[in-house]
Amino acid sequence: NAGVTQTPKFQVLKTGQSMTLQCAQDMNHNSMYWYRQDPGMGLRLIYYSASEGTTDKGEVPNGYNVSRLNKREFSLRLESAAPSQTSVYFCASSEALQGRGGRRNEQFFGPGTRLTVL
């Protein structure tokens, strides 16, 4: 059981380049999330997917797009990278978007992708 996996681990881009960050989970979770982590700012939600076939904007969606390819995979795309997108990106998953008690709320995080945009 690998949990949540992310690729790549590190990436350096030039301004204007595009790339896709990949995320997959093997826990049969319905909901998946993308966060970015910047120093002193905690983690901020970029996009989330409540279930296969649905995606919604989070707190900081500008400059990003997402695709929920299937139940396992949720990718994050930067169409034209900017230095302000230099960050560590984390993917997470949870059993459901609405917890209603029990362990359904818990979000499991991947190891992160460190992205630098020059």
Add this chain to the structure above:
Amino acid sequence: GENVEQHPSTLSVQEGDSAVIKCTYSDSASNYFPWYKQELGKGPQLIIDIRSNVGEKKDQRIAVTLNKTAKHFSLHITETQPEDSAVYFCAASKGLNNAGNMLTFGGGTRLMVKP
């Protein structure tokens, strides 16, 4: 939207001492408050959580308290050990109802336990 503030940003304690990290939140509708531990080079990992219908929860050396009236919650670590050194994040969500499980995180606390 929700705003979560966390203090202190860094905390240094001697091994065996207690550590306390405090968070305040702004949205009174929030009802789920997890705490995450992030070790160097890894993703955050849930260590304890509390729901709005309880005031305190304990799991071995860690405990969390919640004051809904004041809208603040705290993480308490007793008998700290060097392996407790990490960055800790508090978070809040309305995850227990149809408003959704999106987490709003605090800015993090870097805890250093000196042997």
